[in-house]
Amino acid sequence: MGLLTASGVVAGYTAADEILKGVDLDVEPGEIVSIIGPNGAGKSTLLKAIAGILKPSRGTIVLDGTPIHGRPPREIARLGLAFVPQEHNVFGTLTVRENLEMGGYVDPAHTAERIDRILERFPILAEKRRQMARTLSGGQRQILAMAMALMVEPALLLLDEPSAGLSPIAAERLFETIVAINAEGVAIAMVEQNALQALSIANRGYILVDGRNSMSGRADELAADPSVRRVFLGGEAA
Numbered sequence: 001m002g003l004l005t006a007s008g009v010v011a012g013y014t015a016a017d018e019i020l021k022g023v024d025l026d027v028e029p030g031e032i033v034s035i036i037g038p039n040g041a042g043k044s045t046l047l048k049a050i051a052g053i054l055k056p057s058r059g060t061i062v063l064d065g066t067p068i069h070g071r072p073p074r075e076i077a078r079l080g081l082a083f084v085p086q087e088h089n090v091f092g093t094l095t096v097r098e099n100l101e102m103g104g105y106v107d108p109a110h111t112a113e114r115i116d117r118i119l120e121r122f123p124i125l126a127e128k129r130r131q132m133a134r135t136l137s138g139g140q141r142q143i144l145a146m147a148m149a150l151m152v153e154p155a156l157l158l159l160d161e162p163s164a165g166l167s168p169i170a171a172e173r174l175f176e177t178i179v180a181i182n183a184e185g186v187a188i189a190m191v192e193q194n195a196l197q198a199l200s201i202a203n204r205g206y207i208l209v210d211g212r213n214s215m216s217g218r219a220d221e222l223a224a225d226p227s228v229r230r231v232f233l234g235g236e237a238a
């Protein structure tokens with residue numbers, strides 16, 4: 001069985017609102033899955049529904065055998081799922097270390113030792129641990145946001161447009177960091193505008209259009225598909 005299995009998820013921002021019109025998504029243990037699609041397709045909404053920020057009105061979401069749909073975010077985090085939203089994902093007026101403390105809310109007894117391990121793991125955060133998060137570069141802030149999420153030792157990390165607003169070089173570094181986190185055994189499902197780069201580091205991809213699944217499959221096959229390239233990548237396969 002997959003690590004995460006979402007089936008027929010219907011969700012929106014009000015009771016009558018169906019932004020997601022029955023979406024399916026699977027993530028296997030240790031995989032990177034990229035979710036791409038046009039603006040307004042419902043990609044961020046899908047991550048919010050999985051993380052428990054939005055309650056699906058229909059459908060099921062199962063994490064490692066446990067149904068999580070309808071549970072509050074904190075409980076879902078305890079079950080091994082962490083979510084990094086696109087914006088406001090760090091506390092600008094707190095130091096790097098204090099931000100990591102906030103990430104340790106699920107298991108306060110082990111926060112200090114977990115922070116030490118995270119700082120060892122991300123030397124740039126160790127170097128800046130006493131600085132306020134707002135003084136970090138955009139890429140460093142995204143790394144801090146992911147590090148906060150890793151404080152709960154998740155099996156699955158959801159990332160909403162991690163490269164948004166970054167320079168090409170900073171985005172490249174961030175994707176390398178995502179691959180490195182994944183290599184340590186954390187499965188990743190991420191929404192990205194940068195479809196080609198997102199597919200290049202993923203095992204599999206999903207394309208959402210207007211709140212529904214459009215195409216899915218191996219990331220390399222999707223990236224080479226002429227119709228995908230035409231719509232999302234701005235050109236034909238080489």
Ligand SMILES: Nc1ncnc2c1ncn2[C@@H]1O[C@H](COP(=O)(O)OP(=O)(O)OP(=O)(O)O)[C@@H](O)[C@H]1O
Pocket residue numbers: 013019037038039040041042043044045046191
């Ligand atoms: N907080 C909100 N309240 C009400 N409607 C929202 C909210 N957030 C998003 N929506 C609406 O839900 C729809 C899907 O938005 P969503 O952000 O999930 O799309 P997306 O595929 O992630 O696209 P984008 O790349 O533009 O973020 C859009 O019509 C959007 O206007």
